[in-house]
Amino acid sequence: MKRRTFFKVTGATGGGLILGIGLAQCAEPEVRRKVLEMPETWHEINTYLKIGNNGVVTIYSPNPEIGQNVKTSMPMIVAEELDVDWENVIVEQAGLNTEWFSRQVAGGSQSIRKEWFSLREGGAKARQMLINAAALQWQVGAANCTTENGYVIGPDKQKLSYGELADEASKLEIPEKVELKSNSAFTKIGKNHKNVDGLKIATGQPLFGIDTHREGMVYVSVMRPPAFGQKLESFDDKEAREVNGVVDIIQFGDKIAVLATSNWQAMKAKKLLKPKWSGNGLENTADHDQILMGLLDARENEPFRKDGDVDQAFAEAEEVLTRVYESPFLPHNCLEPMNFFADATGDKVELHGPIQTPAWCRSRVAKILDRPEEDIEVSMTRMGGGFGRRLYGDFSDEAAEISSIAKRPVQLLFTREDDMTAGTYRPAIKYKIEASLKDGAITAYRLSEASINSNMYGLIPNFFPAGAIPNLEVRGHKYDSNITTGAWRAPYTNFLAYAEQSFFDELADRLQKDPIDLRIELLEQAKPAAEADEKIEYSPERMQGVLKLVAEKSEYGTKASDVYQGVSAYYSHNTHVAEIADVVVENGTPRVVKVTCAVDCGILVNPIAAKNQVEGGIIDGIGHAMYGELNFDNGKPSADNFNRYRLIRNMEAPEIDVHFVDSKLDPTGLGEPSLPPAGGAVANALYRATGKRIYKQPFVKELEVLG
Amino acid sequence: MASYTLSINNQKKTVEADPDTPLLWVLRDELNLKGTKYGCGIGQCGACTVLADGNASRSCSIQMKDAEDLKITTIEGLSDNGTHPLQNAWIKHDVPQCGYCQAGQIMSAAALLKRNASPSDEEIQEAMHGNICRCGTYLRIRAAIKTAAKNA
Ligand code: FES
Ligand code: FES
Numbered sequence: 047m048k049r050r051t052f053f054k055v056t057g058a059t060g061g062g063l064i065l066g067i068g069l070a071q072c073a074e075p076e077v078r079r080k081v082l083e084m085p086e087t088w089h090e091i092n093t094y095l096k097i098g099n100n101g102v103v104t105i106y107s108p109n110p111e112i113g114q115n116v117k118t119s120m121p122m123i124v125a126e127e128l129d130v131d132w133e134n135v136i137v138e139q140a141g142l143n144t145e146w147f148s149r150q151v152a153g154g155s156q157s158i159r160k161e162w163f164s165l166r167e168g169g170a171k172a173r174q175m176l177i178n179a180a181a182l183q184w185q186v187g188a189a190n191c192t193t194e195n196g197y198v199i200g201p202d203k204q205k206l207s208y209g210e211l212a213d214e215a216s217k218l219e220i221p222e223k224v225e226l227k228s229n230s231a232f233t234k235i236g237k238n239h240k241n242v243d244g245l246k247i248a249t250g251q252p253l254f255g256i257d258t259h260r261e262g263m264v265y266v267s268v269m270r271p272p273a274f275g276q277k278l279e280s281f282d283d284k285e286a287r288e289v290n291g292v293v294d295i296i297q298f299g300d301k302i303a304v305l306a307t308s309n310w311q312a313m314k315a316k317k318l319l320k321p322k323w324s325g326n327g328l329e330n331t332a333d334h335d336q337i338l339m340g341l342l343d344a345r346e347n348e349p350f351r352k353d354g355d356v357d358q359a360f361a362e363a364e365e366v367l368t369r370v371y372e373s374p375f376l377p378h379n380c381l382e383p384m385n386f387f388a389d390a391t392g393d394k395v396e397l398h399g400p401i402q403t404p405a406w407c408r409s410r411v412a413k414i415l416d417r418p419e420e421d422i423e424v425s426m427t428r429m430g431g432g433f434g435r436r437l438y439g440d441f442s443d444e445a446a447e448i449s450s451i452a453k454r455p456v457q458l459l460f461t462r463e464d465d466m467t468a469g470t471y472r473p474a475i476k477y478k479i480e481a482s483l484k485d486g487a488i489t490a491y492r493l494s495e496a497s498i499n500s501n502m503y504g505l506i507p508n509f510f511p512a513g514a515i516p517n518l519e520v521r522g523h524k525y526d527s528n529i530t531t532g533a534w535r536a537p538y539t540n541f542l543a544y545a546e547q548s549f550f551d552e553l554a555d556r557l558q559k560d561p562i563d564l565r566i567e568l569l570e571q572a573k574p575a576a577e578a579d580e581k582i583e584y585s586p587e588r589m590q591g592v593l594k595l596v597a598e599k600s601e602y603g604t605k606a607s608d609v610y611q612g613v614s615a616y617y618s619h620n621t622h623v624a625e626i627a628d629v630v631v632e633n634g635t636p637r638v639v640k641v642t643c644a645v646d647c648g649i650l651v652n653p654i655a656a657k658n659q660v661e662g663g664i665i666d667g668i669g670h671a672m673y674g675e676l677n678f679d680n681g682k683p684s685a686d687n688f689n690r691y692r693l694i695r696n697m698e699a700p701e702i703d704v705h706f707v708d709s710k711l712d713p714t715g716l717g718e719p720s721l722p723p724a725g726g727a728v729a730n731a732l733y734r735a736t737g738k739r740i741y742k743q744p745f746v747k748e749l750e751v752l753g
Numbered sequence: 754m755a756s757y758t759l760s761i762n763n764q765k766k767t768v769e770a771d772p773d774t775p776l777l778w779v780l781r782d783e784l785n786l787k788g789t790k791y792g793c794g795i796g797q798c799g800a801c802t803v804l805a806d807g808n809a810s811r812s813c814s815i816q817m818k819d820a821e822d823l824k825i826t827t828i829e830g831l832s833d834n835g836t837h838p839l840q841n842a843w844i845k846h847d848v849p850q851c852g853y854c855q856a857g858q859i860m861s862a863a864a865l866l867k868r869n870a871s872p873s874d875e876e877i878q879e880a881m882h883g884n885i886c887r888c889g890t891y892l893r894i895r896a897a898i899k900t901a902a903k904n905a
Contacts (some may be wrong), residue, residue, distance in 0.1 A: 250788020430853025
């Protein structure tokens with residue numbers, strides 16, 4: 047079927063043609079990074095970089111690397127302003143240094159957005175110091191000098207390399223103020239730069255926390271209560287102690303740590319421990335479901351946002367559409383299980399490993415060990431995934447405590463079973479969304495959130511559709527559980543976006559409008575409110591922009607009649623994203639074959655990395671919407687390893703086509719924003735293909751879908 | 754504990770270990786070959802994949818008592834200087850995200866190309882089914898295998 051017509055790209059809905067960046071234009075030559083000669087001397091210029099006497103530059107990447115590729119993108123921004131050949135740059139992960147850096151966190155897709163100016167200033171100030179050093183040497187005005195790819199050029203075309211100037215420059219004052227490049231002068235930003243650790247990864251170099259090896263350290267495996275709510279009564283470790291390589295077994299709190307000379311010996315001995323657990327208040331998913339359903343109608347809490355009068359609009363409506371969307375707990379399942387190295391035996395406490403929040407880790411460990419923060423050094427390894435799990439340093443705290451009690455340097459490793467069952471899960475959540483329709487318009491909207499442990503909606507009440515619908519109310523209630531929960535990639539919106547975007551798809555059907563038309567119209571209506579109300583976070587224009595771009599690139603509405611397309615658009619973490627999923631039906635069963643995606647993240651810093659990140663977010667979003675599920679029975683998680691927990695695999699990943707809006711605005715982040723819209727796009731496409739709406743994750747339990 | 758002589762990356766290595774010790778932990782903790790990764794320990798994720806007599810094998814599921822007769826290749830022994838066509842292709846396509854699964858992915862792909870020099874899309878997806886990438890780099894893994902097959 048050909049679809050009825052919808053919006054015009056340059057029609058009454060305003061906004062001109064949206065240009066996408068051609069990713070092929072961003073290419074760099076296909077060379078392997080050359081192996082650099084090390085200099086005889088290094089000269090620290092400022093907190094972001096040092097320069098060797100041979101001109102090689104080391105740039106420190108301040109933020110933790112969890113696969114979002116900041117270890118390449120952040121130093122690139124420094125190198126841009128420094129004006130140095132990228133081939134001459136070595137990147138080093140900086141350790142925790144709160145005097146040098148303001149925000150060493152991997153979280154909220156904020157690294158590039160928050161550090162955009164400080165990284166550029168770091169590079170520009172160093173460049174100015176090199177210019178000043180050359181000007182002094184030549185006895186000319188600094189203003190008459192410029193730079194070119196690692197050289198300072200004087201007024202008479204005289205030249206000195208950064209390497210020759212580094213020593214002098216390092217002794218000069220760091221300038222207070224420097225001018226930054228204009229965007230049009232960028233030579234690196236906007237060009238593809240491959241992962242600086244690419245070769246090391248492809249050759250299996252030890253980059254990760256789990257690879258840490260120090261003289262004299264022992265490996266630790268910890269037994270924790272198998273069910274949330276349980277306590278350790280007593281344990282018998284006689285058999286465990288007989289395992290070869292076991293050096294110590296200690297209790298700390300409700301946990302037992304087995305220390306051994308290899309990981310395997312520690313794990314094996316742990317299995318032989320005979321603990322006695324006690325506990326009450328053990329929780330079940332069935333009970334949670336009932337409790338959360340009840341909370342959807344609770345009215346105790348003040349609304350997070352309230353516009354107009356929803357009740358009155360509902361009373362006057364022709365129809366009120368009410369839908370409930372449900373999602374389970376999710377473990378993070380970083381492929382590298384939680385682990386950490388700690389040595390609390392000396393004057394300084396050394397902590398080393400994969401952590402998204404090193405500063406928080408330091409302050410907690412200081413309290414646990416009752417030592418001043420100055421005594422505690424934290425350094426970060428590359429991480430085998432984060433997804434929010436490594437925001438919480440329960441594992442670094444455990445390692446520090448064990449090291450302190452056992453008086454040994456230790457490397458703690460969670461088994462996969464430990465990792466999945468001692469999680470900080472994405473909480474189970476339900477949403478009830480209601481909307482009233484009258485005279486072909488949406489007159490009111492009410493959303494109620496019921497969640498385990500915390501209400502995220504408090505942070506995002508000013509997202510779409512705030513401002514787009516005159517009467518609007520959003521509220522949330524929570525149930526306090528003893529199951530530990532926390533941020534999971536794109537907290538809450540990872541599920542909320544699916545619920546909301548499915549709901550709007552259904553509203554479009556009710557109003558007999560094309561789903562993109564309806565969204566564009568609502569965004570048009572939101573423009574005056576977005577102007578007037580500072581609290582409204584998203585930009586209606588930018589959201590319209592990505593919708594138009596994705597429609598064009600996905601050949602929306604003009605595809606063959608056996609391709610069913612589902613639309614979803616979502617703003618989160620400061621970035622606007624629209625996605626269209628294509629579903630075909632094979633022998634009666636639907637399959638997602640393609641996702642087209644349009645992103646507005648402002649200036650594109652590193653196009654290839656951006657595309658990679660967006661692809662990964664979409665696959666993650668589809669995978670968890672389709673398959674992700676963790677339940678609890680008497681406080682015990684329903685799965686503890688990948689034989690009972692399904693993650694998306696190679697053949698289940700659809701083709702993905704990513705486009706970016708050509709923008710001159712400051713960059714935002716990409717770690718999370720492509721994930722939230724994915725579930726909605728897929729659900730809406732599955733509906734077009736099968737006529738069945740899905741109200742619950744994981745989708746595969748609701749509908750037979752081909753992977 | 755018993756003594757085992759293994760063939761790892763064309764070298765003989767003798768280690769002391771309990772017979773039930775998985776090859777994975779001997780590689781990592783005894784031989785300091787950290788490229789082979791632990792992800793699940795039960796043969797489900799592929800992070801620990803090595804070549805055993807040329808076949809992609811999960812080293813978490815090979816016990817020491819069964820390892821002596823096998824010719825083992827780990828990621829560290831796949832090539833000199835990381836120049837195997839797959840490693841080149843991995844860099845060309847900028848495959849890794851976090852990177853943790855990638856050694857296992859490359860070893861599975863190496864076994865595939867050994868037995869099938871120009872695999873179809875379906876054959877690639879089939880062969881790579883046992884390797885989870887939590888970061889979702891699957892599309893680039895497929896593309897890199899295609900490139901490597903062409904350049905091998
Ligand atoms: S660790 Fe061997 S397959 Fe997962
Ligand atoms: S790149 Fe992170 S698990 Fe594959």
